[in-house]
Amino acid sequence: MDAVFKELQKLGFSPYECKAYVGLLKTHPVTGYEISKRSGVPRSMIYEVLGKLMDKGAVHLVPSEPVKYSPVPAEELIDRLRKQFEESLSYLEKELTMLQQERDIDVIWHIRSDEMVMNEITEMIARTEKELWLSVWEPQVPMIQAAVERHLREGVHVFSVLFGSPDKTIGATFHHDYMTPEVVRDRTGGHLTIAARDGEEVIIANFTDQSTSWAVKTHDPVLVLVATEYIRHDIMIEKVTAQFGPERLDALWRNNPDLVHVMTGRRPDVLNDLE
DSSP states (O other), rough: OHHHHHHHHHOOOOOOHHHHHHHHSOOSBBHHHHHHHHHHOHHHHHHHHHHHHTTOOEEEEEEOOSSSSEOOOHHHHHHHHHHHHHHHHHHHHHHHHHHHHHHHHHEEEEEEHHHHHHHHHHHHHOOOOSSSEEEEEEGHHHHHHHHHHHHHHHHHHEEEEESOOTTTOOEEEEEEOSSSSHHHHHHSSSEEEEEETTEEEEEEEEOOOOOOOOEEOOHHHHHHHHHHHHHHOOOHHHHHHHHOOOHHHHHHHOOOOOHHHHHHHOOOOGGGGGG
């Protein structure tokens, strides 16, 4: 019987409630005095215990003189408890997961070293379910190619801006041809690399030979959106340039000091360095 009491206590029954309910299952209907005598629950406690069992839906009061008590059948009680616990677990699963996601959104992870950063990128790519946005450099392609191709076979949409070889592709690839990789590298201080998935997660990294490579990873929806939009805009710039020619794009900004700074990251007085 101790094992039964132990399991009932896991479901929220006190030791006295266990004794009273099991005692009622054996003999009912009976008075509170009889339950106390048969179960070992102190007489001074029995009516408080019976009241709590009634609140739990485990005991019925039988109108009589004197008042007697009868247990809810074990099968009915167990079904009711099972339903209550399943509802509680479903509620907690939803609410606690939401709280965890809210906490994850607030967190920005910092990663350092080429190997650790590339590991994080490949692991994030593996978590992609619907769409993947990449801004990568030619040396990184072999390290992520297999994971990307597997997603392509599974119907995941992959869009990439690629700095480097015009012969390589990784998903729907748009080669960054308007400005040379060297100009972009100088402007960003390294090989700025972005991977964003499903509108849920992003890694922004910078690989450099001058210092330790670094990355940040987050679920923050604002940063995910900004990074994804950055890649979208790069794609459209490359398509506009291919359609209308680099000369027209040059004419748009090279004589405007503000746009020179926007495009190159440099003041107009160093524009000649780019020509």
